Amino acid sequence: MDTNVAIAPRAAGDTAEPLIRFHNVSHSFGSRQIIDNVDFSVGRSEFVCLIGPSGCGKTTLLRMVGGLLTPSMGEVTYAGHRVDGPESDVAFMFQDYSKALLPWRTASGNVSLALEAARVPRAERAPRIEALLAKVGLSRHADHYPAQLSGGMQQRLQIARCLAQDPAVLLMDEPFGALDAMTRQALQDEMLRLIETSATTALFVTHDLEEALYLGDRVIALYPNPGRVAQIFDVKLPRPRNQLTSREDPEFLRLRREIFDFIREGET
Amino acid sequence: MSPVVRLLWFGGSVAVTALLVLLWQLIATYSGIPPVFLPGPDRAWNALVAGIGTGELTRLTWATVERMLYGWVLASMLGIALGALIGSSRRAREYIGPTLELVRPVPVSAFMPIVMAFLGLSGRMVLVVIAIGSIWPVLLATVHGVSNVEPRLLEVSRSLRFSRFQTLWKFALPNAQTDILAGMRLGLTVALVLAVIGEMLASEAGLGYHILTTARSYRSDQLFAGVILLGLIGLASNLVLQAIEWRVLRWRRR
Ligand SMILES: Nc1ncnc2c1ncn2[C@@H]1O[C@H](COP(=O)(O)OP(=O)(O)OP(=O)(O)O)[C@@H](O)[C@H]1O
Ligand SMILES: [Mg+2]
Numbered sequence: 319m320d321t322n323v324a325i326a327p328r329a330a331g332d333t334a335e336p337l338i339r340f341h342n343v344s345h346s347f348g349s350r351q352i353i354d355n356v357d358f359s360v361g362r363s364e365f366v367c368l369i370g371p372s373g374c375g376k377t378t379l380l381r382m383v384g385g386l387l388t389p390s391m392g393e394v395t396y397a398g399h400r401v402d403g404p405e406s407d408v409a410f411m412f413q414d415y416s417k418a419l420l421p422w423r424t425a426s427g428n429v430s431l432a433l434e435a436a437r438v439p440r441a442e443r444a445p446r447i448e449a450l451l452a453k454v455g456l457s458r459h460a461d462h463y464p465a466q467l468s469g470g471m472q473q474r475l476q477i478a479r480c481l482a483q484d485p486a487v488l489l490m491d492e493p494f495g496a497l498d499a500m501t502r503q504a505l506q507d508e509m510l511r512l513i514e515t516s517a518t519t520a521l522f523v524t525h526d527l528e529e530a531l532y533l534g535d536r537v538i539a540l541y542p543n544p545g546r547v548a549q550i551f552d553v554k555l556p557r558p559r560n561q562l563t564s565r566e567d568p569e570f571l572r573l574r575r576e577i578f579d580f581i582r583e584g585e586t
Numbered sequence: 587m588s589p590v591v592r593l594l595w596f597g598g599s600v601a602v603t604a605l606l607v608l609l610w611q612l613i614a615t616y617s618g619i620p621p622v623f624l625p626g627p628d629r630a631w632n633a634l635v636a637g638i639g640t641g642e643l644t645r646l647t648w649a650t651v652e653r654m655l656y657g658w659v660l661a662s663m664l665g666i667a668l669g670a671l672i673g674s675s676r677r678a679r680e681y682i683g684p685t686l687e688l689v690r691p692v693p694v695s696a697f698m699p700i701v702m703a704f705l706g707l708s709g710r711m712v713l714v715v716i717a718i719g720s721i722w723p724v725l726l727a728t729v730h731g732v733s734n735v736e737p738r739l740l741e742v743s744r745s746l747r748f749s750r751f752q753t754l755w756k757f758a759l760p761n762a763q764t765d766i767l768a769g770m771r772l773g774l775t776v777a778l779v780l781a782v783i784g785e786m787l788a789s790e791a792g793l794g795y796h797i798l799t800t801a802r803s804y805r806s807d808q809l810f811a812g813v814i815l816l817g818l819i820g821l822a823s824n825l826v827l828q829a830i831e832w833r834v835l836r837w838r839r840r
Contacts, residue, residue: 386741403747410745417738422760422837431756435746463837483746 337362337487337519338383343392344544345378352378353389354544365513365520367530367537369577375545376523377413380489383521384410396487405487406436409480413491413523415473419464425451425475426460432482450478453512470501474508481512487519495524503561506533510559527581531573532559539577541584548584551577622804630810637811643796647815650781650792653709654819657716658777662770665721666759669728673762674754679733690726694719694780698787712784719780720773727769731762764838767831774823782816793819 336359345353353375360366368376381387382394385404394401396408404410409432412418419428429447438446451457454474456467464472473493480488493509494502510533513520524530530537534553541548551573555564564570607627613619614626621629637643672678672686697718705711735758743753785794793812800809 384745386744404745406747410741412738412741414738417736418742420739420757420760422763424837431742432746434756435748465837 335362336360337364337397338521339395340379340382341392341395343379343382343389343394345375345382345387345389345391351544354546355392356545356547357392358538358547358550360519360521363517363519365522365533365535367534368521368523368540369525369527369530369537370540370545370548371542372525374540374542376525376540377491378545380410380491380521380523383487384408384489386410407483407486409483409485409488411476411480411488411490411493413493413495415476415493415496416464416469418476419472419479421464424461424463425456425467425478428464428475429478429482432479436483446482450482453481454478454508470497470505473497473505477505477509477512485518487521488513490520490522492523492525494529495526502529507559507561509533510557514558527574527577528565531555531570531577532561532564537573537577539580549580622806625807625810629807630814633805633807634811634814637808643811643815646791646793646796646812647819649790650778650785650794650816651819653712653785653790653792654716654774654777654781654823657713657781658720658770658774660713661717661719661721661773661777662724664717665724665769665773666728666766668721669725669762669766670732670754670759672725673729673732674750674758676733679729686726686729690722707788709788709790712781712788712790715784716777716780720776723769723772723776724766725769727765728762731765732758735761763834767827767834771824771827771831774827775820778816778820778823 339359340356343353343356344351356379368379370376378387382389383396383401385401385408388402396405420431423431426447429450430443433443433446448457448460451460454477456471456474456478459467459471464475467475476493494505497505506529512518520533522530522533531553537551537553539548539551540546553569553573555567555569611626611628614621614624614629617624625633634643672682694715698715701711701714701718705714732754739757739761740753743757748756781792782794782797784790785792786798789795793816797809797812797816800806800812
């Protein structure tokens with residue numbers, strides 16, 4: 319199948335109307351500068367990956383979009399207005415999924431939380447919870463508590479809770495970082511499928527270069543100390559992506575090489 | 587614990603109890619202490635059966651249990667409400683915390699004269715004393731549980747735009763469940779002790795007052811029957827609370 323023709327290219331941040339925008343954002347905790355003059359935008363329905371070494375400020379940038387942190391300089395805008403608190407249609411997927419679930423609620427109860435937040439009437443919740451759990455393959459575990467689920471299942475549960483928000487934007491903080499390779503690939507594909515059917519905008523943090531290339535329309539590489547944008551790479555790989563063919567695509571290999579060299583240069 | 591180990595433990599504790607009763611019987615029979623002061627388990631048992639037969643001891647037991655429960659429920663409700671209020675606000679914790687630490691170690695007996703001055707030697711006074719004494723473990727446990735929510739969960743709450751009250755209701759109070767139940771269990775023990783002391787002070791009908799009067803009239807077999815009943819109340823209430831914990835905290839089991 320010639321996917322290059324069949325799939326329309328997704329909107330790139332610079333051409334389409336930007337949904338999320340960092341305007342010369344800098345941030346300091348106390349006297350320590352963490353973020354230095356970050357300026358980029360994410361287009362509607364675009365999938366952007368942030369990549370960089372540990373401690374370079376990836377989580378910090380994501381928290382700004384999520385309205386959990388206000389930058390000390392510059393501003394982040396969402397759909398044209400300044401972000402000054404969490405938005406109802408922006409879902410945040412936390413890095414440490416085991417801490418982000420309510421241990422005293424079952425899988426259903428955890429998904430219900432997002433519906434309660436959206437004031438969905440009680441009677442409508444049950445069928446929606448059922449559908450959401452089915453989407454992430456957890457139907458058989460609806461009555462299980464998080465402690466009874468494996469790491470991969472817990473992360474899928476967090477995905478279900480985020481989807482329950484019916485989000486326009488998904489902010490994901492190294493969501494698959496702590497999972498084994500098999501589970502990780504399965505979840506990557508599941509997530510791409512879910513996002514592509516709903517045209518969700520995604521900002522995805524990772525420090526795995528291949529993951530960033532496999533998922534993203536663009537990859538933004540960051541330098542550390544203080545965190546700043548090093549370079550932005552366009553990933554012109556056809557969608558839907560495929561774990562085998564996409565990763566063997568010459569363009570994939572070329573980009574991997576380019577970014578790898580670029581990062582190594584930055585280190586020396 | 588495997589069922590076999592559990593059975594062994596249970597058998598062991600039954601054996602220890604039986605041994606103690608036997609020891610009590612031996613001392614009562616052979617030590618030469620007159621039965622007026624130390625009745626054997628046989629006499630105490632007979633007094634217990636006789637007292638239950640006439641309905642007298644049953645009535646007194648219920649009076650004490652009822653007193654204990656009312657005071658404890660009152661203390662638990664107030665303790666949870668106040669604890670939630672204090673625990674969910676950092677400012678409240680900073681202002682009220684030191685006062686709590688100052689008042690907490692003061693024994694309830696120090697409050698009794700104050701309560702008596704207001705309510706006299708009455709059943710209501712006993713109830714208030716029970717409530718004051720057993721509120722502490724619940725209050726402090728609630729403050730602790732409510733103010734120690736996993737920070738990531740508070741971010742989840744913020745991210746979903748829950749109000750402060752919803753955060754308290756959906757995150758902080760459930761998070762405090764374990765602490766609250768432990769505090770309530772402690773509180774129940776305190777409530778039983780204070781129910782007995784309160785009855786003795788205020789001459790209110792119940793096992794406490796029964797023990798006082800039987801001791802004064804040298805009916806020690808009846809006194810011991812009352813003590814046995816108090817022990818059983820403590821045991822039974824603990825078992826009930828354990829069962830409740832087992833149900834409520836089932837999410838902690840794997
Ligand atoms: N609340 C805070 N107070 C002080 N310093 C902070 C705070 N949050 C983050 N930092 C610092 O900011 C820097 C960037 O943190 P951040 O969590 O954004 O990094 P990251 O790129 O997400 O790292 P990782 O890949 O390890 O998750 C780190 O050096 C961290 O110590
Ligand atoms: Mg991080």
